[in-house]
Amino acid sequence: MSEPVTSHPGAPDVVTVTFSADTRNVGLARTVAAAMAARADLPLDQLEDVRLAVDEAVSQVIVDAPDGADVECSFVVQGTELDIRVSSASISGRPPAHDTFSWTVLTALVDDVTVTVDAGRVTLALRISRQVAVEA
């Protein structure tokens, strides 16, 4: 059976990009974020929030990344939900503080943010679900 992969509507749509921890690459992550938000059929205002959130999350991990580190961004679209993971090696080995303006911004832009630190690598996981009903 050789059905094309895209014909399985229930299968998650996964894209991962890796780039060096340099602010010049933030725009790249934003562009992929917008494309994946479109695949989750998010309305434009939520799509723009996702762009801003990825901008903020990538900027946060870059600030604490050692020279020569890579940032990995993975995007998973499942139905109307978009999960984004932004991770990088961390100099401090600590999660970003929750009492900063940057954190306030990030949590206002997405439905949920969780942070994990594992072997000196910080991962910000963002979850976005479509807020409104859209006709298919």
Added chain:
Amino acid sequence: MTAGPGRTTRWGDEQRRREHALLEQLSTLDRDDPRRAAVRDELVTMHLPLVHHLARRYRDRGESSDDLVQVGTIGLIKAVDRFDIDRGAEFSTYATPTILGEIKRHFRDRAWAMKVPRRLQELTAQVATRSDELTRDLQRSPTVRELAESLGVTTDDILDAIEARHAYSTASLDADRDDDAERPSPIGDALGVDDAALEAVEYRETIRPLLEALPERERQIVMLRFFHERSQSQIAEELGISQMHVSRLLARTLGQLRQQLADS
């Protein structure tokens, strides 16, 4: 379709008399007379069709119709305030260059930062305008797919237009500041940078002055989106600008704040 310079509807004698009466009344009132506002509002409302007509001339140049009408209206308000009835000119003749001047200034301030192909500039304008229309019809922001179907293009085309939109020059900060001084704020001063809003933020003594230093409209947008849980579409509606413009202002302001916080 047009009956005179910039006039879209043929006015009856009654409307002409009303216009003249209002202009005369305005010329007798002091700058700070409270009765002035109502007279001014009626004159502005009467001439909005002229603004719409002039804005339509620039519809395929990369800006949403709503934003063009808004800057054009600023020109109209300026014209009402500056018009000298004793000079004997027609008000619409006097107002037309002022309105066009504001619209042209809007384009000059928002010159494309990158070389964007003409076709993409046109598509960007169509996306902006259609997005406003669909937002009104659907009572929510449209999706990329809905925009693509509505305009008969691909979703990738729409995404290109969204990216192009963000490639606009940021040289318009000062221009926005000028506009803010003249644009009455629909929300007023209700959105100060208060302690309650910033309660959860450590270093609020660092962030507060940065927020307070923002131009009025940028500060309102930041406070509404991040401290009052409004969506970009709700903010757009409250401030009378397009959601795409809200996005651009938010992106630019956050970038600036991030830079300033890193420097401090």
